[in-house]
Amino acid sequence: MTSPAPKVLILLGSPRRAGNTAALAARIAEGAEEAGAQVESIRLNALKISPCQACDGCRRKEKGCVVDDDMQGLYTKIKEADALVYASPVYWFSMSAQMKAFMDRCYAFGVNKYNDLRGKKTAVAMSFGDRDAFESGCVNALRAFQDSFRYTGTNLVGMVYGSADGAGEIKADTDLMDRAKALGRSLVLTEA
Ligand SMILES: Cc1cc2nc3c(=O)[nH]c(=O)nc-3n(C[C@H](O)[C@H](O)[C@H](O)COP(=O)(O)O)c2cc1C
Numbered sequence: 001m002t003s004p005a006p007k008v009l010i011l012l013g014s015p016r017r018a019g020n021t022a023a024l025a026a027r028i029a030e031g032a033e034e035a036g037a038q039v040e041s042i043r044l045n046a047l048k049i050s051p052c053q054a055c056d057g058c059r060r061k062e063k064g065c066v067v068d069d070d071m072q073g074l075y076t077k078i079k080e081a082d083a084l085v086y087a088s089p090v091y092w093f094s095m096s097a098q099m100k101a102f103m104d105r106c107y108a109f110g111v112n113k114y115n116d117l118r119g120k121k122t123a124v125a126m127s128f129g130d131r132d133a134f135e136s137g138c139v140n141a142l143r144a145f146q147d148s149f150r151y152t153g154t155n156l157v158g159m160v161y162g163s164a165d166g167a168g169e170i171k172a173d174t175d176l177m178d179r180a181k182a183l184g185r186s187l188v189l190t191e192a
Contacts, residue, residue, distance in 0.1 A: 006188055008032045009081035010041040013088030013099030017043070020127035020170035024160055024180045025087040028125060031184025037083070042074065044098040049074075051101050058108035065108035075108070083121040083187045084154070086145055090128035093137025095144065103148060118153035123187050125180060126161040127170050133161060157190050158183045 010029060014021045029039045047070035057066035064075060078084065088099040095103070109116050124145050128136030138161055149156045160180045164170035171177060 005036055005038040006082040007080060008037045008039045008083045008085065008184075008187060009077055010039065010085040010087060011099070011102060012041055012043045012045070013086070013096040013102070015045040015096075015098070016089075016167050019089065019167045020162075020164045021087040021089050021125055023168055023171050024125035024127065024162075024176070025085060027177050027180035028085055028087075028123060028160070028184035028187070031181035031186075032083075032188050033184075034181075035185045035188035037184075037188045040077070042077070044102050047071075047074070049098070049101045049105060052104040052107055058111045062111065064111055065105060067105070071102070071105045074102070078106075078109075079116045081120065082192070083123070083157075085123045085125065085187070087125040088141065090126060090130075090136050090138045090141060093140055095126075095141040103144075106148075106152075109152065114152040119192050120154045121157050121187055121190060121192055122149050122154045123157050123183050124159040124161070125183075126159070127164050128161070129163070129165040131163060136163070155190075155192060157187050 010025050032039050049071050050069050058064050088095040126138050128138045130136035133139050162173050162176040
């Protein structure tokens with residue numbers, strides 16, 4: 001019997017449909033699909049994801065977060081995924097607000113001591129308008145992702161990030177695009 005294709009869920013944190021992080025994420029998807037994965041991409045900007053209310057309702061109710069919005073469907077998709085890709089532009093020296101709201105709502109996984117996330121493979125894709133990862137503030141977001149993955153026990157496979165401003169300009173960085181595709185492959189082929 002053949003085993004089911006591993007599921008990769010890509011979380012797109014930019015409002016731009018044809019933006020730079022979307023381009024990086026598309027190459028990651030290409031690599032992952034070539035390695036046999038089933039890939040789904042979600043535009044966080046198209047969903048209603050309210051900020052976490054710190055009500056701790058998720059800690060009191062075993063069913064998790066009590067806020068009734070589009071995050072409810074995402075909790076299920078995340079649980080079912082083998083690997084998660086976080087794609088975000090740098091906004092004000094950190095990740096986008098769309099991505100941050102999503103990350104905050106992942107606090108609800110704490111109801112089960114983050115067991116629903118533990119062991120999943122993760123990857124990060126980011127772009128920034130400034131010259132390098134430090135000046136742009138990209139490092140702050142990368143560090144926040146790294147810390148959150150360590151805290152929740154997920155397995156960071158790799159990160160791709162680069163400088164570009166106009167939507168889609170990042171495609172000109174062919175080395176980065178190649179590395180994004182290679183990351184997609186490793187995301188599937190690396191042991192959890
Ligand atoms: C609201 C906003 C804030 C931004 N803040 C930064 C920043 O702090 N540092 C930086 O280097 N670029 C910043 N940028 C530029 C974006 O990071 C850059 O254009 C990026 O490539 C956009 O990615 P996207 O096409 O996936 O949206 C900002 C852009 C916007 C719209």
